[in-house]
Structures are given as C-alpha cells and as structure tokens.
Amino acid sequence: MELSYRLNKIAQKVTKNGIIADIGTDHAYIPIFLYKNNKIKSGIACDISKGSLQKAKDNIKKYNLQDSIQTRLGNGLEKINLQDRVDTIIIAGMGGMLMIDILQNGKDITENAKELILQPQKDIDKVRKYLHNNNFKIIDDEMLKDDGKYYTIIKAIKGKEDVLYKNEEYIFGKFEIANKCKILKEYIEDQVYKMEIVLRNIKKTNVESRILEIEKNIKMYKEVLKCL
Ligand SMILES: C[S@@+](CC[C@H](N)C(=O)[O-])C[C@H]1O[C@@H](n2cnc3c(N)ncnc32)[C@H](O)[C@@H]1O
Incomplete structure (x- = not known):
C-alpha cells in the first residue's frame, strides 16, 4: 500500500511496537500501513461518520487485517477505554479546535497514552498552546508540503516543556524555526x-x-x- 507523502510522514512519527488509535481514521490507511509494515502490535480505527467507518472496514477487510485492526464508531476518543492500552493517539486532517475538543473530552485516555501525533489543518498555534497548558511536551514538529498544500505534524509526550515558547514559536513551530525549515x-x-x-x-x-x-x-x- 502506497501512502500519500503527508500520511507517510505521519506514519513515520509513530514509535514502533505499540497499540495505536487513529481518531478520524476515514479510510484507515494509517493503521493498515503501520500494521502491514510491522510497525505496530495492533490498531483501533475510529470515526464519527458511519460512511467513513465503512470505508475503513472495507479497506481493513481487503487486507485481511480484521484480527489486528478494530473499528469503532464514535465521537473522538469516547469509544476508547483504558483497557485498550493505547500507546499512540493519532489525530490527523481535522481542524485544531476540533482536535482540542477531542483531546479535552478524552483526557483520561490521552493522559495514559505514551504519545500524541497530531496534524491539525488550522489553529495550529492553539493546539501547541493546548498541549503546553495540559502538561504535554512537544518533541517533534515538522512542516511539510504535499500536493501544493502546507501541513504540520506535531508529536507530543507527557511532561513539562523545559523553556516556554515565544509567540512566533506557537504560530510557526519552535523546531521549524530552530531548524531553519525551508x-x-x-x-x-x-x-x-x-x-x-x-x-x-x-x-x-x-x-x-x-x-x-x-x-x-x-x-x-x-x-x-x-x-x-
Ligand atoms: C479529512 S478526514 C481525515 C482522514 C485521515 N485522518 C487523514 O488525515 O487523511 C477527517 C475525518 O475525521 C472524521 N471526524 C470528524 N470529526 C470527528 C470526531 N469528532 N470524532 C471522530 N472522527 C471525526 C470525519 O468523519 C473524517 O472521516
């Protein structure tokens, strides 16, 4: 399976051998790709839309991965339980404010995950601020361009940021500025x-x-x- 440049970059950020939850999975390409490439133990593909989840189910079936990737219909993290022992939460391709809502409403789950991989489409500064105000530390932040559009992928883990961000670092990303990102x-x-x-x-x-x-x-x- 070939992923788009953006989805491939998101997949690359996932720490190996964990259990992932892909929230707003749509086609379930990320969990399928990760499992097929031996990068994860198992995955949970979640979506609020029946149509999207059906797409995910069809693709999972196509690759015969029903035993390794579950599907769940629900809003944000509501269908994830602590017993799922999710290591990585992936939320990609939706607005930053919706992403913040999902993280806030699923706090018990996010606090028990080892990492968050987020690709907000807008309000990226607000997502960075939310993470800092909720005891998450940004350990990777990358801007990329795919098919003429700009995207940002943020990876965060639990913990306090050593040095507070300046306003422009919230807007453009501290890593991007420090790395003189082209x-x-x-x-x-x-x-x-x-x-x-x-x-x-x-x-x-x-x-x-x-x-x-x-x-x-x-x-x-x-x-x-x-x-x-
Ligand atoms: C543009 S697609 C992104 C799909 C994929 N994550 C990607 O990055 O290519 C957004 C998906 O998020 C789902 N979605 C929107 N709000 C959601 C919510 N509150 N909880 C779960 N899924 C949601 C939509 O149904 C849709 O399938």
Whole structure:
C-alpha cells in the first residue's frame, strides 16, 4: 500500500511496537500501513461518520487485517477505554479546535497514552498552546508540503516543556524555526506576499485598524524570516 507523502510522514512519527488509535481514521490507511509494515502490535480505527467507518472496514477487510485492526464508531476518543492500552493517539486532517475538543473530552485516555501525533489543518498555534497548558511536551514538529498544500505534524509526550515558547514559536513551530525549515521559509514568504497585496487594497479603503493589524503581522512574519 502506497501512502500519500503527508500520511507517510505521519506514519513515520509513530514509535514502533505499540497499540495505536487513529481518531478520524476515514479510510484507515494509517493503521493498515503501520500494521502491514510491522510497525505496530495492533490498531483501533475510529470515526464519527458511519460512511467513513465503512470505508475503513472495507479497506481493513481487503487486507485481511480484521484480527489486528478494530473499528469503532464514535465521537473522538469516547469509544476508547483504558483497557485498550493505547500507546499512540493519532489525530490527523481535522481542524485544531476540533482536535482540542477531542483531546479535552478524552483526557483520561490521552493522559495514559505514551504519545500524541497530531496534524491539525488550522489553529495550529492553539493546539501547541493546548498541549503546553495540559502538561504535554512537544518533541517533534515538522512542516511539510504535499500536493501544493502546507501541513504540520506535531508529536507530543507527557511532561513539562523545559523553556516556554515565544509567540512566533506557537504560530510557526519552535523546531521549524530552530531548524531553519525551508518549507516554513517558503510558507512565510508566500503569506507575506499575500498580506502585502491585501494591505495595498485595504489602504484604498482606509480601514485603519485592519491596516495596522496587517502591518503588524507582516513585521512579525519578516522578523521570523530573518531567522530562517
Ligand atoms: C479529512 S478526514 C481525515 C482522514 C485521515 N485522518 C487523514 O488525515 O487523511 C477527517 C475525518 O475525521 C472524521 N471526524 C470528524 N470529526 C470527528 C470526531 N469528532 N470524532 C471522530 N472522527 C471525526 C470525519 O468523519 C473524517 O472521516
């Protein structure tokens, strides 16, 4: 089975030989790939949508993995029990605020997992802040580009962060800035270019507060660019 570049990157972050729960699994490609490549002991593929879970079931059956990958229909982590002994929780391809809700509502499960692998589609800064405010430490953070779109994958474990993040590190990722990530550089250049166009247009309308906000953002983004 071939995974997309994004899904493959997510799969690579999973620590070997554990039990995983893939929340919002849709097609169940991640658990299937991990099991077929001997990376996990077993998996639980969960989804809130009957249609998505049916897709997962069909794919699991296609690869004859019904004994190793279970499916569960439910909201977030509600169908995961402590007895499942989940080591890794994967949540990918959904908004950051929904992800935070899922983590918050399933606190007993997240607190007993060894690691979280998260790929929020937006509100990534809020996810990083949530992790820090809830005693999780970010041990890996990577931005990538797949099929013309930017994605971020965060890996967190239980524990306190040694040094608190600066605002721009919450927004762009501390690892990405420290590693002078080329994709982040490209992303910020792209965003600055777009903001400068918006700024030029908005200046014609004289909405002072919006102009100041965009100018402040451009300044901050350009400051980060100097470090990349
Ligand atoms: C865009 S797909 C992402 C699929 C896969 N994780 C990926 O990254 O390619 C989002 C999936 O999350 C599921 N989903 C949305 N809200 C959910 C929730 N509260 N609990 C469980 N699954 C949810 C949707 O039904 C859908 O199958």
